[in-house]
Structure formats: structure tokens, C-alpha cells
Amino acid sequence: MPARLSNRVHAYLERRLPEQRLFLKSDTETRFIRLKPATQAAVLAGIALLLAWTIVSTSIVVMDSIGAGGSREQALREQAMYEMRLDEMSRERDLRATEAAAAQERFALALSQVSEMQVALLNSEERRKELETGIGVIQATLKHTMKERDAARAEASQLADAGSVGDTPQGPVVEDVAGTVEFLTDALDRTADERDLMAVAANDAQEASREAAYSMRLLEERHDEIFARLEDAVTVSMEPLDKMFSAAGMDPDDLIDTIRQGYSGQGGPMGPLLAPLPADETDPGAIADHARASSILDGLDRMNMYRIAAGKLPFAMPLKTSFRYTSPFGRRWGRMHEGVDLAGAHGSPIYATADGVVVHAGPENGYGQLVSIRHDFGLETRYGHLSAINVTVGQKVSRGDKIGAMGNTGRSTGTHLHYEVRVNGAAKNPMIYIKAGKNVL
Template sequence: MPARLAYRIHAFLERRLPEQRLFLKSDTETRFIRLKPATQAIVLGGVALLLAWTVVSTSIVVMESIGSGGSREQALREQATYEMRLDEMSRERDLRAAEAAAAQERFAIALAQVSQMQASLLTSEERRNELETGIGVIQSTLKAAMKERDAARGQLAQLSGTGTAKTANAEPDMADVTGTLEFLTAALDRTAQERDSMAAAALGAEKQTEEVAYEMRLLEERHDEIFARLEDAVTVSMEPLDKMFSAAGMDPDDLIGQIRQGYSGQGGPLGPMLPPLPEDESDARALADHARAGTILDGLDRMNMYRIAAEKLPFAMPVNTSFRFTSPFGRRWGRMHEGADLAGAHGSPIHVTADGVVTHAGPESGYGNLVTVRHAFGLETRYGHLSAINVKVGQKVSRGDTIGAMGNTGRSTGTHLHYEVRVNGKAVNPMTYIKAGKNVF
């Protein structure tokens, strides 16, 4: 049975793929190579498998490239939206701070007016009390004088008949006393009216003070809301950055410490100075707000340090056009392949992946046309097999600058970019940095 099956297969192959002979003729002799049906079938099957594998792998790479490009664009849009949101919250915070300062100023003015009115009211009360006391003393004195006068009149009437003349002479004295009493009564009325007006003014100032205090409470609630939103925004923004540096094998705290040693810049739309501590240390609310503002500013400062570090580290992709990974980092054919190969169209622009200084720009054995860029923290990137070089040695470059074009120079079997990342001279897997920054850039 197996022999019959083999015979049928052989007969089928002979009908479909008849035996071919390849003649090789020279000056002295003629030779031929016989291509049996089975050999032809094996060759065609291998070619078909190779083509199928090429189509499938190319489709996967293209789909991944499209997906990664969409993710990068979405991340850039989200980053721009987040920065706009932070700017708006910063402007709103400054506006609320100005409103709070104005409200505090109005509150202080109202308190000062209330204090003045209360002082005037106390003064008028003291004057009224003094006048009432004086009037009481005068009235008692007048009553005693009138009694003494009446007694003296009676005595005079009894002693002599001149009492009528004496009484007539006393009438002017009585008129003077009446005028004095009327003057004092009018002064007392004026004092009472002044006291009443001051009391009404004090009541109005009291209501105004309550309104200002209510506005202050509303502003405090608004400040709490703004603080909470800023704290949430800083926390959400810091988490992917921490993960990015940790995934690249770097300690974020050590990295920020190194950045601070070599960075002394100031400014930026989101970097206001921390307000001074309140003079009244017993004001727990002001101290708590000051502490929260300090925490938020520290977070924003840390984000700024992260931004500087990200610009100095190779987290970006060197190729932004369509490409496919043809060889990863690691051992290949028994030898160490110290980078990653990215194949694309000839002449595709090559971008530097971090800020740095060009240390080599020209031919290099095995690499062909090579550009080497030195970055911060002992890192170095290499871009090999270029068809063109657009930079010079000693030139400073920024992340995203075009430094050359993809080519096929040096020891290369096809158009591609050989991309390396070295730390203190030792080659590391560049995909570690690219994957770490994938969700951030």
C-alpha cells in the first residue's frame, strides 16, 4: 500500500512537474543537472512557505506600526489636552487667589469701619452718661436752691412788706435756670440721636461683615476644589512617568537628583513661586493651604525634572515612517548583535532619539555610514548603514532632529537602520527604552 501511494504521488508530480534538465556547456564538455519532480516540488514548496511567511510577518509589522503610530498620536493629543487643562486650572487658581486677596482686603476694611463705629458709639455713650449725670446734679442743685429761695421769700414776706419787689427781681434768675435746662435737654436729645445713628451704622457694618465672611467661605471651598483637582492631575501624570523610568532600569529619585545638580533653570507657565508663610501661625487653615500648595509645586517641579530627563534619554523611535523589525538585540548566528535592525524604504529620515552631541559622523568599519550621539548619564546611541548624514561632529542635536537617511552601506544585506543604545560603553537592548516610552511619547 505505501509503495502504491508513493507511485501515485510520483506519477502526479511527473504530470504536473515533468523532469527538467539544466545543461551547462563549456568549451570542452557539456554537463547537465537533472531536476526531478520531487526536487522541483520541494523547491516550490519552500518558496511558497517563504513567501507566505514574508506576507504574514510584513502584515503583522505594518499593523503594529499603524497601531503604535495611532497610540503615539493619541498620547500626544492627551498630553497637549492635559497641559491645556493644567494651564486653565493655573489661571483659575491665580484668579481665585486674587479674588480671595480682594475679599480679605474688603473684610479688613469692614472690620476697621466696625471698630471705628464701635469706638464712636462708646464715646457717645460716655458723653451721654456724663451729660445725664451732670443734668441730674444740676436738677438736684436747682431743686435745693428753689426750696431755699421759697423759704427765704416766706421769711422776707413775714419780716417786711418788700417781698413783692424781691420776687420780681428773682424772676430773671428763674428764666435763666429754665433756659439752661432747655439747652441741656436739647444737647441730650442730640446725643441720643447720634447714638442711635451710630448703632444703625454698626448694625449695617455687622451685616456687611457677615456677607464678606460668607464670600470667604465660598472661596475657601473653591480653593479646596482647585487643590483637589491639581493634586489628582499631578498624581495621574506622575504615575506613567515613574513607570517609564523604572521600566528602563533607572531609579527616578537618583535620576532627578542628577538633573538637579546640572540644572538651574527657572520659569514656565506652571511654576509660580510658593507664597510666604502666613504671619499668624495660629491660622491652621492658611498653614494647611500653604502645605498643600507646596506639595503641588513640588510635584510640578518633579514633572519638569522628568521632562528634562526624558529629553536627554533615548525613549523615542528613530524611525517615524513605515518599517519592520528584521533583527532584534541578542545573539545571531553565534555572534552578539548589539542593536536592533529596522528595515524601511531607502532614504527614510532617521531621527535622533534624545538630546545630545554628535561624536562621530562618517564611515565606520561594519557600520557603513555611522552617526554616534553622546547623551547625558553616560548614554550613547548609534545609527548605522545610513545612505546620507545630515550632521557634523560636535553639533548639538535635540530629540526628533533628522540626522540622516536610511541606507544599505557597510556590512548589510538590505536597506535598514542598525540602532544601538550603549550605557557607559556597554550595549543594551534599545527596545527597553522604546517600549518604556511608548505610552508617554
């Protein structure tokens, strides 16, 4: 059976590919090469396989080229969208900063109004007490005068009755009685006039007291309105700050306690915020107002502590010029990348992201030219691959101070800034702090 199949295949090849002879002629002789059908079939099969391999390889190369072009276009689109998002975030950050500044101005204005209203309220209270005292004196004098008038009338009536009893009185007695009656009549007239004047003065005093009470009610209502606005302003201003520190993984209460330990001197920023009430104060309104004012001042003090803490933590961006993110925090090529890479123009200024002290300023293995800044709460920031350094070891810097310029020193494939944040020596993702502060700073 196999022999028969082989014969059929050989006969088919002889029909399709008859035997060929290739003659090779030289000066002395002529030779030929016999090309059997099987040989021709093998050559054609090889040529076909080579052609097919060439077509497949070319198709793969073309498809890879098309795919790479699409990936580059997609990467460019994503980069453009990312830069647009960064611009929006920058505008939003500026808007929040403007709103925070406006809120602080409103705070200052409200505090000054509260102070003025408190002074006016105290003056009004003193005037009210003086008016009450005056009214009491007038009422007591009026009662005493009316008693004297009644006594004088009774005495005049008795004298008149005494003069009319018995026979015709002697001349000197009648004259004395008439003089006494005339004196009493004049005294009564004067007393009546004084009584009328006292009544008018009492009415005026009562009207003034009512006006003072009405003014006090208006002042108290205005006072309550200002307190309410201040409380709302404190609440609105505190909420984004609480979120900022919580987003950075820090407990706001522990943070403030730490700040207070460093600012605990009396008479300075941590001195008494509000004078205590007198021990004999029993007015519920005064006690409530004092409690509200104390709560507002405590909120302002907390905001001040937040401001101090925000300056000591790396919530700011190290770059203010245009840049793009080229490598995030995390594993890269099997190794841990302990920061973020920000690529920009060569020589772009680099800024400190928080207050601190420079602990390294110079070359460092792998980092090239490196600046390291130690901050409070066990934090440290590093700025690598710099082309220039503008600070020295031991120098104190504040957030926003220029510390160097972007470069390509050390183990680097292009101009960029390698930015790290470390907490007690352990590398943390810098974007946690940058994103936490983007809507506040």
C-alpha cells in the first residue's frame, strides 16, 4: 500500500513537474544537472515557506507599528487631559485661597464689631442703672414732698378752725393766723409746682428707661447675629482644615496638642483668650454670651494652631512652573520607587514644601545633587537630581523658599525632580500630602 501511494505521488509530480536538465558548458566539456520532480517540489515548497514567513513577519511589524502609534496618541491624549486637570486643580486651589483670605478678613471685621458692640452694651447697661437709680430717688422725694404737703394742709385746717371758735379774737392773734395761713398756702403752691416738675421728670426718666431697654434689645439681637455669623464662619473655615489633616493620615487633635506643647508660653500666642466672668455674675444672658464668645475664640485659636501645623507639613507643591508626572510612587521594574518624578524645563526653580531645617545639601549616591529638609513631627522631604543648590546645611527654610533648580544629575535618564516624603525614615507617597492640601493652600 505505501509503495502504491508513493508511485502515485511520483507519477503526479512527473505530470506537474517533469524532469528538467540544467546544462553546464565549459571549454573542455559539457555537463548537466538532473532536477527530479521531487527535488523541484522540495525547492518550490521551500520558496513558498520563505515567502509565507516574509509576509507574516511584515504583517506583524506593520501591526506593531500601528499599535505603537495608537498607544502614543492615547498617551498624548491622556497627558493633555491630565495637564488640563492639573490646571483646573490649580485654579480651584487659587479660588480656595482667595475664599480663605476673604473669610479671614470677614473674621477680623466681625471681631472688631463684636468688640464695639460689647463696649456699647456695657455703656448702655451703665446708663440704664443710672436711670433706675435716678427714678428711685425722684420717686422717694416725691413721696416725701406729698407727705409734707398733706401735713401742711392738715395744720392749716386746724389753725383756721382755731381762729373761728369763740368770740371775736384779739388783733395780734388774727394777724398771726393769717400770716401762717398765707405762708402755708405759698408752701403748698411751691410743693405742688415741685410735684408737677418731679412727675414730668419721672415720666421723662421712664421714657428714657424704655428707650434704653429697647436699644439694649436691639444691641442684644445684633450681638446674637454677629455671634451666629462668627460661629458659622468658624465652622466653614474649620471643615476643610480637618479634612486636609485627616486625608494626610494625621489626627488633628494629636497634631494640635503637639503644637500647643511648643507654644505654651503665657502672654504670647497661647495666652488667655478671654477674661473670666466675675465670681458674683448671675445674669444668664451674660453667662451665655461669655460661653459663646469663649467657644468662638477657641475655634479661632484652633485655626491658628492649624495654620502653624500646615506650615510645618509638606502640603505644598515643590514646583510652580509647568511640569508633568513621569513616574509615580510605588514599584517600578521590580524595585521600590520611593518618591514621585516631576519633569519640567532644565533650571526650573525648586521650592521647599514646608518649614524646616536643611540637613543635606550636596551630592548623594543615586540622587545626584540632593537637598534634604527635616520638618517637625518626624517628617523629611528630599529633592534629587538638582542642577543647582541654593541652601546650606543647618539653614532654616520656610514653605515657598527657593532651595535649588531642576536638573539631570545622578542616576537619571532626563531632566526631572525626584521628590520624596519620609515619616520617621519610612518613605510615604508625596501625593497624599499634595492632594490633601490642594483645596486649602
